[in-house]
Amino acid sequence: MANWSRLGIIAGGGALPARLAAHCQALGKACFVARLPGGDDPALAGFPGGEFAFGQVDARFKALRAFGCDAAVFAGHVRRPDLKALRLDAGGLALLPKVISAAQAGDDALLRVMVTAFEAAGLPVLAVEDVLGALLARAGPLGAHRPDETALADIAKGAALVAALDAFDVGQGCVLRDGLVLAVEAQEGTDAMLARVAGLRAAGDTGGVLVKRCKPSQERRIDLPTIGLTTLEGAFTAGLAGIAIEADGALIVDAPAVRQRADTLGLFVFGFTLQAAA
Numbered sequence: 497m498a499n500w501s502r503l504g505i506i507a508g509g510g511a512l513p514a515r516l517a518a519h520c521q522a523l524g525k526a527c528f529v530a531r532l533p534g535g536d537d538p539a540l541a542g543f544p545g546g547e548f549a550f551g552q553v554d555a556r557f558k559a560l561r562a563f564g565c566d567a568a569v570f571a572g573h574v575r576r577p578d579l580k581a582l583r584l585d586a587g588g589l590a591l592l593p594k595v596i597s598a599a600q601a602g603d604d605a606l607l608r609v610m611v612t613a614f615e616a617a618g619l620p621v622l623a624v625e626d627v628l629g630a631l632l633a634r635a636g637p638l639g640a641h642r643p644d645e646t647a648l649a650d651i652a653k654g655a656a657l658v659a660a661l662d663a664f665d666v667g668q669g670c671v672l673r674d675g676l677v678l679a680v681e682a683q684e685g686t687d688a689m690l691a692r693v694a695g696l697r698a699a700g701d702t703g704g705v706l707v708k709r710c711k712p713s714q715e716r717r718i719d720l721p722t723i724g725l726t727t728l729e730g731a732f733t734a735g736l737a738g739i740a741i742e743a744d745g746a747l748i749v750d751a752p753a754v755r756q757r758a759d760t761l762g763l764f765v766f767g768f769t770l771q772a773a774a
């Protein structure tokens with residue numbers, strides 16, 4: 497675990513930022529939650545912080561320094577910023593040329609600009625697992641159910657597909673059934689992709705796997721593939737047999753609750769290794 501005393505949580509969407517804030521509280525360490533637009537989980541309401549637009553660079557750093565933060569972590573889904581709603585301050589204006597260039601290159605390039613800006617300001621950026629290692633997915637099944645041979649073949653194909661799309665900066669996930677690619681995750685995100693798959697399925701038509709893995713070239717300190725109860729419910733509604741995530745390359749928010757719910761729904765949650773999937 498990395499050394500830090502006061503943590504700045506750059507909060508995107510989803511349940512992960514609140515999970516990290518609660519962990520800081522349990523450790524007796526302070527955290528400041530700098531919410532990005534869309535990082536509006538009600539569970540964050542009791543923690544010090546504020547909302548900052550993407551372009552409020554100076555304001556965000558000033559607030560983090562005033563709180564005494566000595567490290568930062570990006571948590572939750574970070575939406576591609578609307579360039580018309582950046583609310584640029586002086587620091588944002590200075591960063592704007594790099595943001596525009598990176599936005600044209602893709603989300604990964606944009607995330608690297610954010611990391612570089614934080615480190616240039618003297619705030620090291622930690623990976624989520626540096627703060628709470630228990631969130632990192634482990635190899636093998638989480639719960640009572642395991643993928644069968646057909647699902648394992650789909651997992652291997654899905655892992656290869658995400659890797660092949662890396663150069664196009666498309667996404668981290670896909671859905672396959674019996675070797676057929678049903679969907680590839682793009683800007684809509686995993687939940688919307690699963691809803692799209694659910695709309696494709698006929699009543700009683702079940703099977704298939706959601707596969708999520710880290711893109712080979714991505715900045716691994718930000719935006720690791722993440723699943724939680726919402727993902728599990730979406731997979732169930734889509735009629736899938738389970739979810740496969742990269743071991744040591746993906747996060748599970750509240751693994752005990754995910755395990756219990758997966759067992760109840762009859763779904764597998766499986767951590768695959770890239771060696772085994774190849």
